Amino acid sequence: MLNIYFGDMPEAIYNTAVFFKNTYKDSWIASPLAAEMIADVDRSRVVTPQIIESPVLGMITPLQLSGGVKTLLLIANDKSGKHVFNASTCGDNCAKWILRLAQSRKVVINLRHLMDFGDDTFKAKVLNNGRIVRNMREMVEAAGQYV
Amino acid sequence: MKGRIDIRVSNSRASFRFTLNRNITVVRGDSGTGKTTLYEMIAEHTRLGKASGVEIAAPCPCVALTDMDWQNQLGHTRGSVVFIDEGADYLASRGFASAIQKTDNYYVIFNRENLHELPYSVEEIYEIRTSTRYHTLKKIYQRREGYVYSQARTQQKARADVLLTEDSHAGYQFYQRLYEGTAVRCETAKSNSGVYTWLQDHPEQNVFVMADGAAFGSEIDRVMKLEKQRAGRITVCLPESFEWLILKSGLIPIKGVEKMLEDPGEQIESAKFFSWERFFEDYLIRGSAGTYYAYSKGRLLPFYAVRENLNRIIESVAEHMPETAHE
Numbered sequence: 001m002l003n004i005y006f007g008d009m010p011e012a013i014y015n016t017a018v019f020f021k022n023t024y025k026d027s028w029i030a031s032p033l034a035a036e037m038i039a040d041v042d043r044s045r046v047v048t049p050q051i052i053e054s055p056v057l058g059m060i061t062p063l064q065l066s067g068g069v070k071t072l073l074l075i076a077n078d079k080s081g082k083h084v085f086n087a088s089t090c091g092d093n094c095a096k097w098i099l100r101l102a103q104s105r106k107v108v109i110n111l112r113h114l115m116d117f118g119d120d121t122f123k124a125k126v127l128n129n130g131r132i133v134r135n136m137r138e139m140v141e142a143a144g145q146y147v
Numbered sequence: 148m149k150g151r152i153d154i155r156v157s158n159s160r161a162s163f164r165f166t167l168n169r170n171i172t173v174v175r176g177d178s179g180t181g182k183t184t185l186y187e188m189i190a191e192h193t194r195l196g197k198a199s200g201v202e203i204a205a206p207c208p209c210v211a212l213t214d215m216d217w218q219n220q221l222g223h224t225r226g227s228v229v230f231i232d233e234g235a236d237y238l239a240s241r242g243f244a245s246a247i248q249k250t251d252n253y254y255v256i257f258n259r260e261n262l263h264e265l266p267y268s269v270e271e272i273y274e275i276r277t278s279t280r281y282h283t284l285k286k287i288y289q290r291r292e293g294y295v296y297s298q299a300r301t302q303q304k305a306r307a308d309v310l311l312t313e314d315s316h317a318g319y320q321f322y323q324r325l326y327e328g329t330a331v332r333c334e335t336a337k338s339n340s341g342v343y344t345w346l347q348d349h350p351e352q353n354v355f356v357m358a359d360g361a362a363f364g365s366e367i368d369r370v371m372k373l374e375k376q377r378a379g380r381i382t383v384c385l386p387e388s389f390e391w392l393i394l395k396s397g398l399i400p401i402k403g404v405e406k407m408l409e410d411p412g413e414q415i416e417s418a419k420f421f422s423w424e425r426f427f428e429d430y431l432i433r434g435s436a437g438t439y440y441a442y443s444k445g446r447l448l449p450f451y452a453v454r455e456n457l458n459r460i461i462e463s464v465a466e467h468m469p470e471t472a473h474e
Contacts, residue, residue, distance in 0.1 A: 008239070015234035017183075042179040056280060057160050057184065067233060068178020088259045089233055091177035112239075112260040114372050137376040141350070144343055144369040147261055 002102035002124040005084065005110050006146035012084040012110035013074075019085075020070040021063055026050065028077050029062050037076075037097050041069050068094040076101055081108060088112040113147050114140055148207065148226055148251050149416045155204040156188050163188075163275075165284040167228065167253050170417035171267040173364060174284065175259045176274025181282050182233070182257045185275070186211060189230045221246055228253045238262060251418035263340060266422035267364035269296065269385050288367055293466040294360065294386040296367070298375040307331055307355035307382065307469040311346070313339050313363075318389035320447040322357065325457045331355075331469050339366045346373055346381060353380050355469050360385030361424040386464050387411075390427040393442070393451070394434075396460045401434035 005012070013019045026049035028034055035046045042065055044054040054060050065073075068090040075085055075098065087098060087109040095117045101107050108127070117124075121135050126142045133139040152167040163185050174182055190211035191199040203209050208227040214220040217237060221229070229252050237243045238256060244264035247254060256262070273284035288296050308331065310322050315335040323333045336342040342356060343366060356370065363370075363385055374381040386392050394404055407414055407430070411423060420426040428444060435442045440450040450456065461468060 014236040017234050041177075044179075056181065056277070064183075066179040067183055089178075091175075091180070091259075093177040093179070114369055116372075136372070140369070140372045140376050141347065144373065145347060147369060 001106060002099060002122070003106060003108040003127050004087075004124055004143070005108070005127040006143045007112060007128065009084065009086075009110040012086050014086045016071040016074055016085050016089045017067050019083075020074055024062060024070075024073065025077075028073050031076075033076060034073060037072050038065065038069055041072070041091075041093055041097070042066050072097050072101070075107060075109065079105070081106060084108050084110050086110050086112065087115065090115070092116040111143075111147070114144060148253055148418075150413050152206060152228060152253060153204075154209060154228065155202075156185060156192075156209070157202050158188060158200055161185075161188070161280050161282060163282045165273075167255065168412055169268055169271050169415075169423065170253050170421070171265055171271060171364075172253070172255045172284075173262070173267055173272045174255060174257050174275065175272065176287065180275040181277060182275060185282070186230055186232045186257055190232075218242075218246055221250065221252075224250070224252055226251055228255060230255045231257065233258045239264065248421050249418055251416070253417060261365045261368055263365045265365060266362035266424065268387075268423065269360045269363050269367045272364055272367070288371065290385075293464050293468070294384050295467045296371065296383045296385055298371055299378055306353055308353045309334050309349070310355045310357060310469065311336055311342065312356075313337070313342050313358045314389060316445050317443065317447040317451075318357075321389065321451060321457070321460070324447070324452040325461065325471055326469075329469075329471055331471075339363055342366060343369050343373065346370070350377070354382070356381060356383045357464075358383075358385055359388040359424045361387045361391070361427070362422045382467065384464055384467065388424040388427050390424075390431040390442070392460050392463065394427060394431055395463055398451075398456055398459055399431065399435050399440060399442070401430070404430075404434065 029046055029049040038044050038046055044052050047053050052060050071085050071087055071089045072094055088111055095115050099122050117136055123134055125132050128146050131142045133142050154165055156163045161184055188201045189209055190213050192201040192203055193211045210227050210229055212220060212229055212231045238258055239260055239262050241264050269288050272287045274287050275282050276285045310331055310333050312319050312322055313336045315337045319335045326333055336345040374383055395408055415423055415426045431442045
C-alpha cells in the first residue's frame, strides 16, 4: 500500500536527482518497467541501459531523464524500503506509476504538495495522522493542512 | 529590477521563450516537460558563458543558482534573473525568503511545493508547453471574469453563506460593512494559510473566498483542489489586493493612477517591494495621505464604508460576488 508523509520530512531524500546520479545501476534502466515509465512520462525510448532516445534532446544518458522518472526509478528499486524519497519531484503524470509500484508492496513517499492521483479510487495512508484515504477528495481533506 | 523581461534560451535541440512579469515566477507541472532541461541550459551558460553553446537573449544576465553556498552566490548577484532548480532544499525556508527579499533580481523557481514564505502571485505560476523543439510557459491557474479562479467547467454566481477573507483589518472591516444586514456572514482567516484551515474546519458552508491574488500563490494549489472536490460550495476570488480594488475603482483621485494600473510592473521595483500587494498598499497610503480619505491598513475610515463607495470599490469583482441586500 502507498504510505505518504506530507510536509517537511528531514529524513527523506530531498534532492532525488543527485541521489539517482550516485546510486542508479544499468540494470534499473534495462528493466521492462523502467522502459514503460520512461516511455510514458518522458516520451523517450530506452535504446540500451546507457542510451535513451528523447524526442526533444536526441540521444541522452539516464542522467538526463526527468526528475520525475528518476524518482520513480529510485522508488521502484528501493525494494527493502530503506529510503523515503521526496516525490514532489514527480509531476501528476507520475501518480499512476507510484500507485502501481505500491500495489505489490509497501511504498513510503514524502509529498510536499497535493499530488493529483486522478478521479479513480485508490488507497493510501496519510502517515501524519494515520488516516486511510480512498480518493482525491479524502486526500485533500486529510492532508492539505500539512503542505 | 522592474517591468517585463523577455527571455529566449536555446541550443541546437531546444528553444525556450517566455516573459517574466514579476519578481517571482514558479514553474511546475508534469514531469518530462523540460524544466530540468531549461535549468541545465542556464546552469551551463552560467558556468561557461557563450562557450557552453547555449544562447541566451535577455535584457539582463540569466544565472542558475548552483552553488551549495547559495547565500554567498546570491550576495554577488545583482540585476539578474536567477533560476533555481527543485533540488534546492532551502527554497521553503524563511532564510531564503529573507535573503531574496531586498534584492533587485527576478527569480524563476522550479518547484511544486507550496512556498509559504514567499509572496508570489497566482498569476505567475506556470507549466511548460512544448511544440516540437519550442517551449514556452503557460499559466496554470486561468483567471475568469470577476477575478474568479475555478476548476469547474461552468461558473455561476456564488450562493455563499460566508465571505471569507484572509485580511483581518481594513479589508475585513470593509466586507463586514458591505454585507451588513444580509444573510452573508463575514469571517476572517487572519492569514493566507488560514484560508485552507478555515475551509477545512467548515465543510458544510458555502463560502466565497476573497484574498489577495498578488500574494496567494503559495495557497492556491490546495485551495483550488478543495474547490474542485467541493464543487459549487467554494468560490475563489483573487483580485490583486484590497488596496488594488480601491485604486481601480477610481474613488481616490491620485495623479497617474490609471496609467500605473495599466501596467503596474513598470513601476514596481523588486528591491523595494517583495510583492505587488505591498506596492499597491504603499501607493494608496501615500496617495491619500493628508486627506479626509487617508487610507490606513489597520482601520477602515468611515469614508470607505459609505454604501456608494462600498459598491464602487467592488465593481470590478461584483459580478460573481454574493448579492448584497443593497444592490
